[in-house]
Each structure stands twice: as structure tokens, then as C-alpha cells.
Amino acid sequence: MASPFTAPPIHLEQLRLEDAQALLSRDAHLALPPTDSPQEFLQCVIDGLCELSQKDPLTGLSNRRQFNAVLERTIDSVARSGDPALLLMIDIDHFKKVNDQYGHHAGDLVLKAVGDALATCVRPMDTVARFGGEEFSIVMPNCHTYFGSTIGERIRETLQALRISIGIGVEISITVSVGGAYAPEWVRSTAALWIERADLQLYQAKSNGRNQVRLDTQQEIFVSAEEKNMLFGHLALGEPAWIEGVNHDAAAAAMGQRV
Amino acid sequence: MADVSTPSADLAQNASVPLKPLGKVVAVTSGKGGVGKTFVSANLAAALARRGMRVLVLDADLGLANLDVVLNLYPKITLHDVFTGKAKLEEAIIRAPGGFSVLLAGSGMVEYSRLTPEVRDDFLRIMNGLVPHYDIVLLDTGAGISDVVLFAVSLASEVIVVATPEPTSLTDAYATIKVLVGQQKRQVVRMVINQTARLGDGRAITVQLQQVLDRFVATDPTRPIKLVHMGDIPADPAVRQAVMRRQLLTLSMPGSPAAMAIGQLAQKVQDTVVPR
Numbered sequence: 001m002a003s004p005f006t007a008p009p010i011h012l013e014q015l016r017l018e019d020a021q022a023l024l025s026r027d028a029h030l031a032l033p034p035t036d037s038p039q040e041f042l043q044c045v046i047d048g049l050c051e052l053s054q055k056d057p058l059t060g061l062s063n064r065r066q067f068n069a070v071l072e073r074t075i076d077s078v079a080r081s082g083d084p085a086l087l088l089m090i091d092i093d094h095f096k097k098v099n100d101q102y103g104h105h106a107g108d109l110v111l112k113a114v115g116d117a118l119a120t121c122v123r124p125m126d127t128v129a130r131f132g133g134e135e136f137s138i139v140m141p142n143c144h145t146y147f148g149s150t151i152g153e154r155i156r157e158t159l160q161a162l163r164i165s166i167g168i169g170v171e172i173s174i175t176v177s178v179g180g181a182y183a184p185e186w187v188r189s190t191a192a193l194w195i196e197r198a199d200l201q202l203y204q205a206k207s208n209g210r211n212q213v214r215l216d217t218q219q220e221i222f223v224s225a226e227e228k229n230m231l232f233g234h235l236a237l238g239e240p241a242w243i244e245g246v247n248h249d250a251a252a253a254a255m256g257q258r259v
Numbered sequence: 260m261a262d263v264s265t266p267s268a269d270l271a272q273n274a275s276v277p278l279k280p281l282g283k284v285v286a287v288t289s290g291k292g293g294v295g296k297t298f299v300s301a302n303l304a305a306a307l308a309r310r311g312m313r314v315l316v317l318d319a320d321l322g323l324a325n326l327d328v329v330l331n332l333y334p335k336i337t338l339h340d341v342f343t344g345k346a347k348l349e350e351a352i353i354r355a356p357g358g359f360s361v362l363l364a365g366s367g368m369v370e371y372s373r374l375t376p377e378v379r380d381d382f383l384r385i386m387n388g389l390v391p392h393y394d395i396v397l398l399d400t401g402a403g404i405s406d407v408v409l410f411a412v413s414l415a416s417e418v419i420v421v422a423t424p425e426p427t428s429l430t431d432a433y434a435t436i437k438v439l440v441g442q443q444k445r446q447v448v449r450m451v452i453n454q455t456a457r458l459g460d461g462r463a464i465t466v467q468l469q470q471v472l473d474r475f476v477a478t479d480p481t482r483p484i485k486l487v488h489m490g491d492i493p494a495d496p497a498v499r500q501a502v503m504r505r506q507l508l509t510l511s512m513p514g515s516p517a518a519m520a521i522g523q524l525a526q527k528v529q530d531t532v533v534p535r
Binding site: 222223224226227228230231232 | 426429430433434437467468470471474475
């Protein structure tokens with residue numbers, strides 16, 4: 001009688017794993033471990049399949065499924081932490097011309113090259129995904145608002161400088177348009193609204209002549225260092241006005257003198 | 260319903276805030292999240308109700324506020340159903356444990372956070388219908404300075420900013436006040452300082468904020484900005500207990516220092532904010 005607390009033994013030969021194994025060796029180039037530990041073997045198969053299900057086969061970037069999951073997770077964390085997060089949508093300019101002029105294989109090479117280049121432009125914690133067609137997207141958690149245009153420009157310049165070899169002695173170059181939007185801080189937004197805002201910027205970058213970066217300008221509230229210093233500079237100076245409960249008039253007078 | 264002279268009649272000229280604030284409506288907002296804004300709204304509402312006032316708290320964070328969590332209420336009908344025409348406004352208003360009324364937004368309301376003109380009109384229409392039935396309507400807004408928050412605050416004749424003595428909270432409160440002054444042309448902002456360590460800390464903070472505002476923001480001498488210190492709520496372990504038990508502090512531990520402070524705050528609100 002099998003105890004409910006011990007799982008029945010796994011017999012690998014009774015499972016139909018041929019398709020999974022073929023998929024993994026062909027698409028993921030994954031060498032599976034020896035079958036003497038069925039559990040380890042299956043774990044490896046499952047991990048490999050999960051990995052595959054999150055990747056775009058052509059570029060090796062995250063696919064739309066993984067992108068959506070990351071976007072949802074980022075929205076959750078932004079709503080809790082208030083840390084700014086940036087979503088960039090990147091579209092290759094006049095990609096159809098590449099396909100028409102050099103063929104679809106060349107188009108694929110361009111997509112791969114662009115994907116590789118995008119991955120070099122951002123941090124390991126960022127998620128670069130192929131959104132669909134010639135459109136890419138990058139989710140950048142914890143990305144401060146004043147870095148947005150720098151990153152966008154870096155991407156634009158890097159891709160403009162890229163020389164893509166599409167055949168012996170044939171190199172082409174492309175440009176991209178970039179649209180971006182920050183997740184509204186402290187607000188639990190939706191993925192659809194966020195993408196829409198970034199897409200709108202991308203559309204404006206396109207209609208404004210392409211090869212440019214457009215970011216959704218959020219309500220920017222700037223508190224200067226001078227203002228911060230006056231607000232609580234005395235905390236750092238070791239003369240806390242209210243923490244120590246000192247005479248407020250004296251504290252106010254001290255602040256007045258510094259100004 | 261124009262039973263109070265709105266100090267910011269020139270709001271109508273500002274394209275980003277084309278609305279005229281409603282009397283008897285008080286927005287409770289904060290720069291940073293997690294400073295106890297909803298805690299203050301809910302307990303202040305209970306304390307005002309205790310003083311015999313008819314009080315409504317509206318989840319003006321469009322379903323993202325924690326008002327339902329704080330009050331332990333999960334109504335079947337929410338503002339979302341009113342917006343989508345599935346229910347009448349009266350059906351969505353529920354009675355909270357503290358003897359006041361609550362209108363929760365419902366999770367679907369986040370779809371409305373884009374604030375199209377239609378949504379603004381619907382919201383304004385709903386507010387107009389509600390206000391005459393209450394002595395005071397508290398808007399529990401979202402944290403931060405989103406369109407939704409600014410819109411909600413623009414509906415109110417008075418605004419209370421909740422902050423804690425932490426530098427991050429003060430910076431964000433200050434930034435919020437700057438926007439309220441700049442965009443909504445507000446000249447009076449009321450302050451509640453939560454989680455203060457000692458008596459008088461809150462007033463000192465308000466004085467400090469006032470000085471920075473005077474120096475950097477209120478540069479036009481004909482348009483001074485007045486921060487009104489409404490009260491401190493001392494750091495009090497009873498608050499955490501009440502929040503964990505999902506009870507209103509003013510009901511479950513009325514003798515605690517924080518509950519007493521909220522009682523005083525309610526008195527001050529009744530005396531100074533609510534038009535007679």
C-alpha cells in the first residue's frame with residue numbers, strides 16, 4: 001500500500017519525452033543530464049522548456065509572454081515601492097525596405113543584430129523583449145526619470161552606428177525610433193495603459209521623422225538641493241530641530257541665518 | 260450647493276484643472292505613500308461622525324486605496340458599478356463601522372485613471388449629487404502626484420496633506436504642496452503630521468515647510484501661501500495594533516494617544532474647515 005507521503009517512483013521510459021528532448025536539443029541546444037536520476041533529468045527538461053517558452057526563437061530575447069509577465073510584476077513593484085520604472089518601445093525604421101530590397105533572410109539578420117545591440121545598451125536587470133515584428137521593448141525597473149532620455153539616446157546612437165553584415169561584403173545600417181513612458185509612481189496601473197502611453201510616444205517619434213527618442217513627460221516635480229537643504233539640512237548637520245524637540249524659534253532663527 | 264466661497268475661483272482659467280472645487284469637500288493627500296493617509300481619513304471620519312456630523316469618505320484613489328482594507332469592508336457594489344451603469348449611486352454607499360458612509364471605487368476603476376473628459380464629467384456629476392447629503396466629504400486620494408490625485412484634489416475646497424517627520428515624506432509633501440500651489444493656485448494647505456516622536460514636532464515641521472515655501476515658492480507677495488498646522492498624531496503602538504486587527508483606532512482604542520490626537524484633529528476640522 002503506497003503511503004500518501006511518498007510519491008510513486010518515476011519511470012522515465014513510460015513518459016513520452018521524445019518531443020521535449022528534440023525541442024530542447026534543437027532549439028535550446030541543451031544537453032540533458034544522464035537519466036540515472038529521473039528527478040534531476042525531468043527538472044532539467046522542465047527548466048529547459050520553461051526557458052524556451054519565454055524566448056523569442058529568432059533573437060533569443062524575451063518573447064511577448066515573458067515581457068507581459070515582467071511588465072505585470074514591474075507594475076506591482078512600482079505601486080508598492082514608488083521606484084520609477086521605464087518602458088521603452090523601439091521600432092526599426094523602414095524595416096520593410098530591408099526585407100524588400102535584400103530578402104527576408106537579411107531581415108532576420110537585422111532583427112538579430114538589433115536584438116543583440118539592444119541587450120548591450122541596458123543593465124542585466126532590464127528585460128529586452130521582441131514585442132512583435134520589428135518592434136522591440138525594454139522594461140527597466142528602478143530607472144530614475146532623469147536617465148530616461150540618456151538611455152533612449154544611447155540606444156538610438158548605438159543602433160545608428162551599427163553595421164550589420166547581411167552577406168559577404170554587404171553591410172547595411174539602420175535607424176530606430178524610440179518611444180518611452182514611465183510607470184505612474186505609486187499607482188497600480190495596467191500593462192495595457194502603460195504600453196499605450198509608450199506606443200503613443202513611439203508613434204510621435206515616427207511621425208516626426210523617425211530616428212529619434214520621445215518620452216512621455218510625467219508630472220515632473222523638482223525639489224532642488226537648496227530646497228532640500230533648507231527642509232532638513234540640519235538633520236545631517238546634527239542639529240535636528242524637531243527630532244530633539246529643541247526650541248523651535250531658535251531652530252527657525254538658525255535656519256534663517258543660514259539662508 | 261455653493262455654500263462656501265471657493266478661494267480658487269480662477270481655477271477655471273487653468274486648462275489642466277478646469278473644475279471649480281466643491282464646498283464641504285476635503286481632500287486628504289500626501290506626497291509619499293505609506294504615511295498613514297488612509298488611516299487618517301478613516302479615523303478622522305469616525306471622529307467627525309462621533310461629533311454628530313454626517314460624513315462620507317470617498318475612495319478617490321479609484322480602487323487603489325486601502326480604504327477597504329483599513330475598514331475591513333468588501334462591498335458587492337462599488338463606484339465602478341455606478342460608472343458602468345450597473346447600479347445606482349445609493350446602492351454603492353455603505354455604512355462603515357465608525358458611523359460614517361463610505362463609497363469605495365472598486366478595482367475596475369483603475370481603467371478610468373486615464374481621466375478622459377467623460378470620466379471627469381461623470382465623476383463631477385456623482386460628486387455634485389453626493390455633497391448636499393453630507394456635512395463633510397473626505398476624499399482619500401492616492402499617494403504621489405498623478406493625474407488622478409490632482410483631479411481629486413481639484414474637486415475639494417480644502418486640502419489636508421499628511422506627512423511624517425521622515426525626510427523622504429517631507430520632501431514629497433513639499434513637492435505636492437508646490438504642485439497644488441502652482442497648478443491649482445491654492446493658497447491654504449492644511450498639514451497633519453503623523454507619527455511624531457514628541458509634542459510640538461509637527462508644528463515645528465509645518466513651520467519649517469512654511470519657511471521653505473516662503474523662500475522658494477511664494478515669491479509673489481500678493482499671493483502668500485499659508486500652511487495651517489491642523490495637528491500631530493503621535494507615534495503610538497496602538498495604531499499598529501488597530502491596523503493589524505483592521506479596526507478603527509478611534510473605536511477600538513479611543514483612549515490611546517493617537518486616537519485622542521485624532522479627536523482633537525476632528526474638532527479643529529469641524530471648527531475651521533467645515534463651512535457653517
